[in-house]
Amino acid sequence: MKLRLSFWKFVFLALMAVGFYSTMVRFTQGLGRSTNLNDQFPWGIWIGFDVLCGVMLAAGGFTLTAAVHILNIKRLRPIVRPTILTAFLGYVLVCIALMYDLGRPYRIWHPLVMRNPHSVMFEVAYCVMLYTTVLGLEFSPIVLERFNLEKPLKIVRAALIPLVILGVILSTLHQSSLGTLYLIMPEKLHPFWYSPLLPVFFFISAIAVGLAMTIFESSMSSKHFGRQLELPILQELGRVLVVVLCVYGILRFEDLLHRGVLKLALQPGYEMYLFWLEILLSVLAPLLLLSQKNIRTNAHGLYLAAVLVVLGFITNRLNVSITGQESAAGMRYIPRWTEIAVTGSIIAAGFALFGLATKYLPIFPAEERSVAANEVMETAPVFDHVGD
């Protein structure tokens, strides 16, 4: 355990060092020297991964707060805090990543005063900014509790429900709007991905990823911090995930069918392989796994399915933002190592901050902190009957 911890520390420091060097290159020599972007391909992984995937991976925040505070599903309460923490960190990191990609990052505030309500980007900018604030407020009780600040705590608690409602609305808007961004380019995006339903797909997949990320985080926390969620909660999330994935999968294929694109899915080619990789990871494989009762009710099985869903929808976002654009651009985009290094160090920072927060703030519920992860895993079969 000690060796492993120092190994991860080493990886973290290495990533941060390489990321620091790349940051220097980016901000002293410009985008041309630090990226493989050009006039044919102006958006790379800093948009495709850092922004699109970053926002998607943080979707657990609104999914869970809606389930617990609006739908009043109390069983899920223990996981609200870790999920809000992830979402808050996620959005802060997205904002930082955006500073790398903008040609003139010091003008990031311009949309606040120079408004263009016809621009999807303008709407996304406003929603992300407001939602990051909402997440900060939703997260604040954890910090306030830690320092016993009763008065501000009372104010935030009183405003909780309106805040949650606002957060769900803002999330619905910008999660779907990240898909709307691509509606302006019917001529450029490959028909596998260009659909009038893009905003709907982005929204539904955000919910699926929100659920999957919650399962994933729980397992990660158990491995590295000795804390995890009760199996019945994970099982419940797994069942909801099955339904969401089914809805998404059916809608996706109906859409391909009605647009007459389904026949393209059988013609071998670059786009076709990546399309099937995405569908396999995001829908087919997880549904196949979760249709087995012994996998659906087992912590390891759920973890595996969740990882597949997350990877699958990351593939989806990269397909929309990169793969699907390449034939129209007439080139293949492969990120420069500095682009990957910046992204890598941002992810590493996310993991490190999550670890620090769980260590010093009351993130996981008190009663569970005493339960070692292994015990929960071993007692798993006892909960089997709760699984259906």
Place this chain on the structure above:
Amino acid sequence: MSKALLYDATVCIGCKQCEAACATQNKLPYDEIAAAEQTQSEHKYTVVLTKGDKFMRRLCMNCADPACASVCPVGALRKTAEGPVIYEETRCMGCRYCMVACPFGVPKYEWSKLLPRVQKCTMCADRVKNGTPTACAEICPTGATKFGERDELMAEAQERIRSNPGQYVNHIYGVGEVGGTSVLLLSSLPFEEFGYRIDLTRDPLPLYTYRVLSRIPDFVPLGGVMLGGIWWITHRREEVAAGESGHLTKKEARQK
């Protein structure tokens, strides 16, 4: 009273004086190396493409309803009443959504600079505003690039196709593409051979995003009331259950 440019490739002699005049007008470097370049770039707003003895110009089409202007979150790109699509550098934050959105791949970026700008032909907006033709139209020795009212130029283009059967492709590029453009093209070779897409939609592209975006103001109060309503029902159910068992007050039930 929207102005436009009509470029007739059959009249063009490929002298590239339009390229040079454009560079002078926009204070861009222009020499033999730049003249030989066959692509639009951040230092070359317009280019005369050569294919055998045929020519074709590329420049910003200055769309009637431009995708670039609609997507710009800060309104740095704007369609003027006179026709040109202009760029206000001081607003731009460099998100490059205009480049991604443009169906013609026109906006270019100063990738090598630390504080880059978007670069594109703005149809000599300052000159056009004062009623002067664009630099490229003014210099053109054969009248291949002609400046005028869009309606009149469109009628003239139709007339040229009609009175010279077999000389032109029967298509005025820019009349219908993405809802119409302020640059109209005539050619004897198919437009695709010069990289112009002929499969572009006839709809103005901003329509595709705006029909989703315009729903948002309606969605916000609706979503708020719906979520608030669900919250009220799910929590009220609990209060009623608690009230029936008679042990808890409203407040206690809510806290539970």
